[in-house]
Amino acid sequence: NAGVMQNPRHLVRRRGQEARLRCSPMKGHSHVYWYRQLPEEGLKFMVYLQKENIIDESGMPKERFSAEFPKEGPSILRIQQVVRGDSAAYFCASSPLTREGYGYTFGSGTRLTVV
Amino acid sequence: SQELEQSPQSLIVQEGKNLTINCTSSKTLYGLYWYKQKYGEGLIFLMMLQKGGEEKSHEKITAKLDEKKQQSSLHITASQPSHAGIYLCGAAPTQGGSEKLVFGKGTKLTVNP
Numbered sequence: 002n003a004g005v006m007q008n009p010r011h012l013v014r015r016r017g018q019e020a021r022l023r024c025s026p027m028k029g030h031s032h033v034y035w036y037r038q039l040p041e042e043g044l045k046f047m048v049y050l051q052k053e054n055i056i057d058e059s060g061m062p063k064e065r066f067s068a069e070f071p072k073e074g075p076s077i078l079r080i081q082q083v084v085r086g087d088s089a090a091y092f093c094a095s096s097p098l099t100r101e102g103y104g105y106t107f108g109s110g111t112r113l114t115v116v
Numbered sequence: 117s118q119e120l121e122q123s124p125q126s127l128i129v130q131e132g133k134n135l136t137i138n139c140t141s142s143k144t145l146y147g148l149y150w151y152k153q154k155y156g157e158g159l160i161f162l163m164m165l166q167k168g169g170e171e172k173s174h175e176k177i178t179a180k181l182d183e184k185k186q187q188s189s190l191h192i193t194a195s196q197p198s199h200a201g202i203y204l205c206g207a208a209p210t211q212g213g214s215e216k217l218v219f220g221k222g223t224k225l226t227v228n229p
Contacts, residue, residue, distance in 0.1 A: 049215055109157055
């Protein structure tokens with residue numbers, strides 16, 4: 002049973018380009034969470050999704066960022082018109098039901114560098 | 117909003133020594149998670165604590181949640197170089213509801229052979 006799969010592992014984008022980060026949850030997991038880790042700032046929650054539904058996007062920047070978790074396929078975190086401040090490690094986690102007693106399983110992350 | 121403060125921020129120990137990392141919450145903890153992160157990698161789940169006074173162990177790592185549920189400690193016995201990494205505590209800010217976690221900034225552990 003593969004863990005949470007994120008790709009790409011590393012992504013380099015020029016300012017103004019779009020970045021697409023993919024996350025395939027563990028088999029049987031229907032809840033996906035995205036977190037961003039900025040240097041010296043720790044891990045910050047961005048968005049929580051279930052299949053075809055955004056449950057909590059309170060941590061998402063209002064502009065340029067969007068997330069989806071379609072019925073089929075991976076969850077996608079999309080960043081439009083990237084700026085240097087978007088450079089960070091983006092982690093995806095998944096869980097089977099609620100977090101109670103299960104914890105999350107994290108992927109290895111996508112490291113985005115904006116040049 | 118809930119905040120988690122970890123101490124120390126970094127720690128350097130000799131192999132074989134014991135060490136403790138603390139995680140203090142500004143509010144009651146409804147679930148406290150400990151993760152380990154190696155540089156350039158994802159987070160590895162260590163333990164989850166829910167009940168005040170609860171203590172869990174895995175190999176040489178023991179985590180406790182105090183009775184008032186506002187502080188947790190992670191203790192490593194006879195540390196090894198393989199224990200090196202960044203230890204993160206994460207907490208659920210509410211009982212039920214959204215499942216997001218709030219994380220501390222991490223404690224960087226170096227174990228010298």
